[in-house]
Amino acid sequence: MTPALLRRLLQLLPTLLLLVTLTFLMLHAAPGGPFDDERALPAATRAAIEAQYRLDQPLWQQYQHYIGQLLRGDLGPSYQYPDRSVADLIGAGLPLSALLGGLAMLLALVCGLMLGAMAALKPHGARDHLLMLFAVTGLSIPNFVLAPLLILLMAVTLQWLPAGGWSGDPSQLVLPVLALALPQIATIARLTRAALLDVLQTPWIRTARAKGLSERQIIWRHALRPVMLPVISYLGPAAAGTLTGSVVIEQIFGLPGIGRYFVLAAMNRDYGVVLGVVLLYGVLIVVFNLLVDLLHAALDPRVRL
Amino acid sequence: MNPSPPTPALSPLLRVRDLCVRHATADGGTETVSGVAFDVPAGGAVGIVGESGSGKSQTALALIGLHGPSTRVQGSIRFDGDELLALDPAAFRRLRGARIGTVFQDPMSSLNPYRRIGMQLAEVLETHRGATRSAAWAAAARALDAVRVSSPLQRLQQYPHELSGGMRQRVTIAMAIIAGPQLLIADEPTTALDPTVQVQILELLDQLRREQGLALLLITHDLGVVARLCEQTLVMVSGNLVEAGPTRELLSAPRHPYTAALLRARPSIHHPPGMPLNGLPGQPTLAHESGQGCRFAARCERVQPDCIALPLYRQTHDAAEQRVLLCRHPLRPFAPHV
Numbered sequence: 001m002t003p004a005l006l007r008r009l010l011q012l013l014p015t016l017l018l019l020v021t022l023t024f025l026m027l028h029a030a031p032g033g034p035f036d037d038e039r040a041l042p043a044a045t046r047a048a049i050e051a052q053y054r055l056d057q058p059l060w061q062q063y064q065h066y067i068g069q070l071l072r073g074d075l076g077p078s079y080q081y082p083d084r085s086v087a088d089l090i091g092a093g094l095p096l097s098a099l100l101g102g103l104a105m106l107l108a109l110v111c112g113l114m115l116g117a118m119a120a121l122k123p124h125g126a127r128d129h130l131l132m133l134f135a136v137t138g139l140s141i142p143n144f145v146l147a148p149l150l151i152l153l154m155a156v157t158l159q160w161l162p163a164g165g166w167s168g169d170p171s172q173l174v175l176p177v178l179a180l181a182l183p184q185i186a187t188i189a190r191l192t193r194a195a196l197l198d199v200l201q202t203p204w205i206r207t208a209r210a211k212g213l214s215e216r217q218i219i220w221r222h223a224l225r226p227v228m229l230p231v232i233s234y235l236g237p238a239a240a241g242t243l244t245g246s247v248v249i250e251q252i253f254g255l256p257g258i259g260r261y262f263v264l265a266a267m268n269r270d271y272g273v274v275l276g277v278v279l280l281y282g283v284l285i286v287v288f289n290l291l292v293d294l295l296h297a298a299l300d301p302r303v304r305l
Numbered sequence: 306m307n308p309s310p311p312t313p314a315l316s317p318l319l320r321v322r323d324l325c326v327r328h329a330t331a332d333g334g335t336e337t338v339s340g341v342a343f344d345v346p347a348g349g350a351v352g353i354v355g356e357s358g359s360g361k362s363q364t365a366l367a368l369i370g371l372h373g374p375s376t377r378v379q380g381s382i383r384f385d386g387d388e389l390l391a392l393d394p395a396a397f398r399r400l401r402g403a404r405i406g407t408v409f410q411d412p413m414s415s416l417n418p419y420r421r422i423g424m425q426l427a428e429v430l431e432t433h434r435g436a437t438r439s440a441a442w443a444a445a446a447r448a449l450d451a452v453r454v455s456s457p458l459q460r461l462q463q464y465p466h467e468l469s470g471g472m473r474q475r476v477t478i479a480m481a482i483i484a485g486p487q488l489l490i491a492d493e494p495t496t497a498l499d500p501t502v503q504v505q506i507l508e509l510l511d512q513l514r515r516e517q518g519l520a521l522l523l524i525t526h527d528l529g530v531v532a533r534l535c536e537q538t539l540v541m542v543s544g545n546l547v548e549a550g551p552t553r554e555l556l557s558a559p560r561h562p563y564t565a566a567l568l569r570a571r572p573s574i575h576h577p578p579g580m581p582l583n584g585l586p587g588q589p590t591l592a593h594e595s596g597q598g599c600r601f602a603a604r605c606e607r608v609q610p611d612c613i614a615l616p617l618y619r620q621t622h623d624a625a626e627q628r629v630l631l632c633r634h635p636l637r638p639f640a641p642h643v
Contacts, residue, residue, distance in 0.1 A: 203409060213432055301466070
């Protein structure tokens with residue numbers, strides 16, 4: 001197990017290197033640069049700044065330098081905020097984004113599993129149809145529509161919850177978590193329903209019934225594991241995406257997470273921040289996918305790492 | 306007074322009368338089992354023989370109440386004095402696994418691949434007997450030993466995919482008998498297995514029946530299997546019970562043309578190579594496709610106009626319905642009633 005895990009971890013490195021390289025090349029291939037502004041800088045000033053950030057060097061030297069930095073664990077400076085490093089910026093935004101995303105995924109997992117199971121236990125009944133209608137609705141309403149609707153209802157009309165901002169008050173997280181979680185709840189509910197319906201058809205569930213087990217025992221002891229597998233497969237990449245901040249949700253609710261930095265950085269050609277966030281996202285994706293594989297191996301005795 | 310055949314016990318363990326299984330479909334419904342009646346005496350062995358679609362497996366599922374929610378079961382199933390069709394779901398559930406054990410066809414898919422063998426065995430006792438975990442696992446090891454599984458203690462910790470097909474079928478048999486049921490229903494228990502393993506499993510079933518005194522209801526398409534194990538044999542065609550009787554009598558002197566055709570269709574080691582086998586011509590008539598007449602008529606070599614035109618003709622030879630014939634033109638009619 002442990003050597004297999006080590007091998008898997010080592011296999012992640014080339015993936016990440018490829019990711020960084022491609023992002024690096026695409027950023028530099030895109031027209032414009034971090035210091036192209038509407039007001040043209042004096043040539044001498046511009047040359048000085050570009051020299052400071054090594055933008056006057058050939059691309060391969062810049063690349064070499066960046067990789068060298070990464071290997072020392074340094075994400076480098078921001079090109080837009082000269083006094084702050086990329087690590088500082090990510091460190092400032094990530095905790096809030098991760099809290100928001102983590103709460104949303106937790107809510108989505110609990111609600112999605114419950115609703116999906118409720119739908120599957122009485123398939124094709126009124127409850128099932130209602131739940132699946134909700135799921136399709138949840139999937140088809142984009143969150144930039146859902147979030148303003150939630151604000152309108154809960155903050156403006158009912159005045160139960162604050163409309164946005166972040167001063168450390170948990171009630172400020174309720175609406176963004178809801179807006180972020182609802183589409184995920186819908187997806188997980190649909191996955192759960194389909195998986196549970198599938199499992200309940202299997203001959204070994206019939207055997208469990210023939211043994212006289214109750215429906216509750218059948219669900220918890222026999223059906224839960226195989227139902228969790230597709231949900232976990234979905235959850236891994238989805239969690240990586242949600243934890244690194246939802247650009248739209250953070251913008252609408254005025255939350256200072258990393259989603260906002262990322263968009264601004266991409267627009268401003270802030271090479272350092274874009275590469276840093278992409279790398280963070282990449283690391284999370286591969287780590288979560290590894291976790292998914294580990295969980296699969298833990299849940300399914302036929303799977304070996 | 307004439308010597309009468311051995312009188313069957315006054316109330317058999319399982320007494321099925323007028324069993325009808327009907328599936329609700331968009332266009333009304335289809336009947337897969339029509340008016341089946343038979344007895345299984347305590348400790349006895351009864352076989353149901355039929356081809357795919359004959360309704361034999363539907364009969365088995367109806368007996369343990371595991372027909373689907375869109376299926377209606379009518380008639381009477383009396384088990385040890387209780388009318389099963391009148392039981393509420395919870396009471397039926399307490400009966401399943403405890404007093405009626407069931408073994409299904411495919412041991413590859415009838416065990417949960419995600420859970421250990423021991424847990425799957427032990428939960429039967431935990432559910433029905435309220436056994437503690439350790440007591441149930443100890444009993445699980447004894448049950449594996451009873452079905453001749455080698456090194457039972459190690460097997461308890463294993464997962465189904467780590468066992469061979471024959472081994473898995475032994476495990477499902479152990480699961481079906483661990484709570485000491487009075488009746489074991491085995492639905493094609495050897496069909497998915499290698500021939501050598503088939504023989505071992507059949508011997509195991511026979512041995513368990515004798516040692517533990519449980520009654521066996523064996524469902525198969527293989528006449529050789531009933532010949533080996535069963536005292537009574539029922540033959541089903543398209544949802545109808547067409548012939549029933551003592552196995553030896555039924556196989557040596559079949560009365561119904563279908564039984565005779567089945568016997569002829571058995572491949573033999575003496576069959577000349579290259580010669581076609583004596584299969585039955587045509588396709589089985591689905592129960593809902595036929596009118597009131599005989600459902601074997603389309604494939605019967607003895608068919609007469611009245612077989613199709615007139616309703617089914619049922620002849621019972623003794624009061625306990627041990628010998629039944631559903632044919633207007635049998636190869637041998639019953640001797641006149643004494």
